[in-house]
Structures are given as C-alpha cells and as structure tokens.
Amino acid sequence: MSELFPPGITDVRDLPYKAFEAIHTALIFLGFGELPEEEQPPRRIWLDSDLLDDWFTEVKRKRKEERDGSGPGPIEDPVRNDAARSLIAG
Numbered sequence: 001m002s003e004l005f006p007p008g009i010t011d012v013r014d015l016p017y018k019a020f021e022a023i024h025t026a027l028i029f030l031g032f033g034e035l036p037e038e039e040q041p042p043r044r045i046w047l048d049s050d051l052l053d054d055w056f057t058e059v060k061r062k063r064k065e066e067r068d069g070s071g072p073g074p075i076e077d078p079v080r081n082d083a084a085r086s087l088i089a090g
Contacts, residue, residue, distance in 0.1 A: 004023055005019075006019065029046060041055045
C-alpha cells in the first residue's frame with residue numbers, strides 16, 4: 001500500500017485526508033469480495049452509506065436467523081427417551 005503514498009510520506013496517518021479516504025474506501029470495497037457472494041452488496045449502493053447500513057443489517061439478520069434455526073434443537077434427556085430406557089431396563 002505504501003506505493004500509493006506521495007513522496008515523503010511513510011505512514012498512513014500522515015497522508016492528506018483525500019488520499020487516506022481514497023485508500024480506505026478502496027480497501028473497504030476490496031473487502032466486499034471476501035464475503036460470500038450472496039452477502040456482497042450490489043455495486044450501485046457502495047457509495048451510499050445508508051443503503052450499505054441497511055444491506056448489512058439485513059445480512060446480520062439472515063445470519064442470526066440461520067444460526068438460531070439451523071441447529072438440531074435441544075437434546076432430549078438421555079435417561080428419559082425410549083432408546084435409553086431400553087438400555088437401562090435391559
């Protein structure tokens with residue numbers, strides 16, 4: 001990334017604001033490519049922070065929904081289910 005710095009600048013914190021903001025924004029956009037395809041926001045909303053916020057709020061909601069609903073559910077008490085009873089009785 002330092003190849004993008006103007007002459008005399010060695011630290012990202014010393015960049016002029018516009019250069020810093022351009023690099024920061026580019027890194028965010030590149031990060032979208034690391035997401036699963038169905039979670040990548042469409043390019044038309046990349047520069048709209050409100051739409052991006054809405055997009056990622058929805059992504060978080062879907063992830064939570066998948067996480068909460070995809071498990072097998074609570075495990076039945078092993079002593080009280082039919083299979084365990086037959087082992088204990090036998």
